[in-house]
Amino acid sequence: MKNPRGRVILSAVKALRKRVGYINEIMKGKCFTMAYQITDECISCGACEGTCPSEAIAEGDGKYVIEPDKCIDCGACAGGCPVDAIVAG
Numbered sequence: 001m002k003n004p005r006g007r008v009i010l011s012a013v014k015a016l017r018k019r020v021g022y023i024n025e026i027m028k029g030k031c032f033t034m035a036y037q038i039t040d041e042c043i044s045c046g047a048c049e050g051t052c053p054s055e056a057i058a059e060g061d062g063k064y065v066i067e068p069d070k071c072i073d074c075g076a077c078a079g080g081c082p083v084d085a086i087v088a089g
């Protein structure tokens, strides 16, 4: 590119696009919200698994667990737990 001003603008646009990419990654990682969590009170009844629209709940080692990357913080699972083991993060 012969025009130096054009080169500067192009590199500024590239830098901006990179930053927008970072922001998207941060949002995907839910840095601004906290996923729901399942405490040790869980009795592994499995009732919560089917209530999650994001399929974020699965049976873990000794209790059910919520995958934070999948949880959209809708709260649908919390009300159905018989031992109140699901809490907002």
Ligand code: SF4
Pocket (backbone or CB within 6 Å): 038, 041, 042, 043, 044, 045, 046, 047, 048, 049, 064, 080, 081, 082, 083, 084, 085, 086
């Ligand atoms: S509904 Fe409550 S007790 Fe049952 S598996 Fe889910 S978290 Fe555990």
Ligand code: SF4
Pocket (backbone or CB within 6 Å): 036, 051, 052, 053, 054, 055, 056, 057, 066, 070, 071, 072, 073, 074, 075, 076, 077, 078
């Ligand atoms: S809060 Fe919603 S998305 Fe998160 S685990 Fe519970 S039901 Fe699934």
